[in-house]
Amino acid sequence: MTAPTATTELKPPALSQGWLGWARENLFAGPLNTLLTILTVWLLLATVPAFIDWALLKAVWSAPTASVCREAAGGACWAFVYEKHRLILFGLYPFEEHWRPMLVVVIFLAMIGLSCLRRFWTPWLALYWIVALTAVGILMWGGVLGLTYVENERWGGLPLTLILSVFGIAFAFPLSILLALGRRSNMPAIKALCVIYIELIRGVPLISLLFMASVMLPLFLPTGVNFDKLLRAQIAIILFAAAYLAEVVRGGLQALPKGQYEAADALGLSYWQKTGLIILPQALKLVIPPLVNTFIGIFKDTSLVVIIGLFDLLNSLKASLVDPAWPGFSAEGYIAVSLIYFALCYFMSKYSQALEARLATGHKR
Amino acid sequence: MATGTGNLGPPQRSAASRLNWNDPSFRAILYQIIVLGLVALTVWYLVSNLQANLKSRNIATGFGFLGLEAGFGISESLVEYSPASTYGRAVFVGILNTLRVAVIGIILATILGTIIGVLRLSKNWLISKVCSAYVETLRNLPLLLQLFFWYAIITETLPSARQALNPLPGIFLSQRGINFPVPAFGIAFDLILIGVALGLIGAVAFRIWAQKRQDRTGQQSPVLLVAAGLILGMPLLGWLLGGAPTEMSVPELRGFNFRGGASLSPEFAALLIGLIAYTAAFIAEIVRSGILAVTHGQTEAALALGLTRGQTLRLVVLPQALRVIVPPMTSQYLNITKNSSLAVAIGYPDVVSIANTAINQTGQAIEGIALIMAVYLSISLGISLFMNWYNKHIALVER
Numbered sequence: 001m002t003a004p005t006a007t008t009e010l011k012p013p014a015l016s017q018g019w020l021g022w023a024r025e026n027l028f029a030g031p032l033n034t035l036l037t038i039l040t041v042w043l044l045l046a047t048v049p050a051f052i053d054w055a056l057l058k059a060v061w062s063a064p065t066a067s068v069c070r071e072a073a074g075g076a077c078w079a080f081v082y083e084k085h086r087l088i089l090f091g092l093y094p095f096e097e098h099w100r101p102m103l104v105v106v107i108f109l110a111m112i113g114l115s116c117l118r119r120f121w122t123p124w125l126a127l128y129w130i131v132a133l134t135a136v137g138i139l140m141w142g143g144v145l146g147l148t149y150v151e152n153e154r155w156g157g158l159p160l161t162l163i164l165s166v167f168g169i170a171f172a173f174p175l176s177i178l179l180a181l182g183r184r185s186n187m188p189a190i191k192a193l194c195v196i197y198i199e200l201i202r203g204v205p206l207i208s209l210l211f212m213a214s215v216m217l218p219l220f221l222p223t224g225v226n227f228d229k230l231l232r233a234q235i236a237i238i239l240f241a242a243a244y245l246a247e248v249v250r251g252g253l254q255a256l257p258k259g260q261y262e263a264a265d266a267l268g269l270s271y272w273q274k275t276g277l278i279i280l281p282q283a284l285k286l287v288i289p290p291l292v293n294t295f296i297g298i299f300k301d302t303s304l305v306v307i308i309g310l311f312d313l314l315n316s317l318k319a320s321l322v323d324p325a326w327p328g329f330s331a332e333g334y335i336a337v338s339l340i341y342f343a344l345c346y347f348m349s350k351y352s353q354a355l356e357a358r359l360a361t362g363h364k365r
Numbered sequence: 366m367a368t369g370t371g372n373l374g375p376p377q378r379s380a381a382s383r384l385n386w387n388d389p390s391f392r393a394i395l396y397q398i399i400v401l402g403l404v405a406l407t408v409w410y411l412v413s414n415l416q417a418n419l420k421s422r423n424i425a426t427g428f429g430f431l432g433l434e435a436g437f438g439i440s441e442s443l444v445e446y447s448p449a450s451t452y453g454r455a456v457f458v459g460i461l462n463t464l465r466v467a468v469i470g471i472i473l474a475t476i477l478g479t480i481i482g483v484l485r486l487s488k489n490w491l492i493s494k495v496c497s498a499y500v501e502t503l504r505n506l507p508l509l510l511q512l513f514f515w516y517a518i519i520t521e522t523l524p525s526a527r528q529a530l531n532p533l534p535g536i537f538l539s540q541r542g543i544n545f546p547v548p549a550f551g552i553a554f555d556l557i558l559i560g561v562a563l564g565l566i567g568a569v570a571f572r573i574w575a576q577k578r579q580d581r582t583g584q585q586s587p588v589l590l591v592a593a594g595l596i597l598g599m600p601l602l603g604w605l606l607g608g609a610p611t612e613m614s615v616p617e618l619r620g621f622n623f624r625g626g627a628s629l630s631p632e633f634a635a636l637l638i639g640l641i642a643y644t645a646a647f648i649a650e651i652v653r654s655g656i657l658a659v660t661h662g663q664t665e666a667a668l669a670l671g672l673t674r675g676q677t678l679r680l681v682v683l684p685q686a687l688r689v690i691v692p693p694m695t696s697q698y699l700n701i702t703k704n705s706s707l708a709v710a711i712g713y714p715d716v717v718s719i720a721n722t723a724i725n726q727t728g729q730a731i732e733g734i735a736l737i738m739a740v741y742l743s744i745s746l747g748i749s750l751f752m753n754w755y756n757k758h759i760a761l762v763e764r
Binding site: 025026027029033036037040041044186187188189190193200203204205206207208211212215216218219220221222223296300301303304306307314318328330331334337338341342345346349 | 393396397400401404411414415417418419421484487488489490491492495501502504505506507508509510513514517518521522703704706707709710717721724730731734737738741742745746
């Protein structure tokens, strides 16, 4: 019997080390696992190379006309997207004025980026937003500073989607806080009103609210008074978003320990002092991740204005798809617009996860 | 000490102190009166405008129009319908179409979502990454965009009926939708349905009996085996009683379209695929977080007690995970129902699209929209009631 000496140290088996060991652990652990891996690989091999072939290798990136593009391409015809990108991005906005909506998009993205940095989380941020939104209004409408006037029937594309979402969230959020506070109020009449409002709105689809805003609202206004379609859709989105945000805020209010409410009362703070200084700062921090998720939902839901005929990003794309000179490039168009929506939503959801991790103070219950 | 009267007893509320501005309950009542007054005033103002507008535009009011002839066709209907039918009938067809897509969508999205959610937790690196990619992509795109995409794929990219794709024998994919074979069994079909119903009742009865027996004697019965036997065996018996027919109605190309078999219209298929794919991504996340919410100690403790893997999952992990899963799942079911209203964008005749046509024809916007809202509110209420009942059924019984 020979005892192993220090010099004849045994190496671990090759199959449990390095990439082989990793593969064995993570891909081929057991027969079921192996079967799943083989199935997935087969599925990926059947789809991914074909898709890359279609979208990249055999794609045509520029072509003068649709027929040239279709003949040359064994795959995607991105020339369609290139040809129509101005229409998709800016809708029916006057062509020579496209720098204005472009600037609006830049302002929105810059402001959203700015608001994500904690360094700018001061009361000044509200002021910056007011300045930015005023600039957006001036740029889109024009009529002053030598800009030609553009009525908002002609607004469209990405700026319209951003306007509907940003204004929707900006107005719905304060309203939702009031609704959530009302729902938690001790006053029965106010509580009942808030409950009825929130549950009614959450019980019906957004489409029915948009229809309501487009066909029913004019009937409720005095003769002669009329809003344009954009404002009515914006109102519907605000009312809709407020109900959903209110439930998220209420979650935060309920998650706060009762001691916080009682301590504020014991200090002799008035209701609004208590709410503004003690309750809301803590409650809103608790619900930042679900709030951002709701924001993402609202951003996606603005695409429903297609149904009442506003030319947001999705509808501008539909408008360019029906051009008889470039027929049948739906897949390319939808993929291009998907990328824009995906980039914005994915950024927001990743940001909310990062924020949640950074704001965690160990009080999570 | 007993001489000090008056200010030691409970404070006497005089009429003056009841109207005191410093009394919170007085202020509360005042605020509520003000708010209610403002709401009432707004409603009165809007309604008076409405009445003036309706009069000046000569729009009829009331739900009388539901009895009139609709005069428009509906492309697919579960019940008999023709343009000569009434508006009421048309709306009923729409409600059935909404329920059809919602019910099938809920069932299939739950199955797909659960599979993806479980697979995302799998130790298999490749498969969990693929499932993550699925969830992240589908969740971050608007549903309407996805519906348009599927609809475009079906109507533009798929070949015409003559060159229909034939992935499996008897199943055809084309611009006309999906055609697939159905059994043509005649009387045996009814017998099979009766068999399914009897099998289900028998299985439930056996489960109750087995539970009682276990409570009484401690002996377990093979519930799963017997239930599976009943549910599969009874329909089989019905099929044999009906003469064991094997005929199938297979779709066949005749001219420009298919005859025989059953079909899903492109609109229905696009709506269903879109709703299922989108909602499954959300359900997968709910299932995943539900399973993660059950601490690992629970599994280890169950295994230490000698339960098998299957028993651990069924008796320990799942009941606890379900408590976390059911409430958010309810809101996903409500979302599917509400999102099915996007049908109007791709031309599937659901209740919104039919009510919209009725509004355009009669001008009675208020009644039409009230109808839409009433339908969705009742469906939502129904789902909520059922899910709350189920939630209570599985909730932790605290002693």
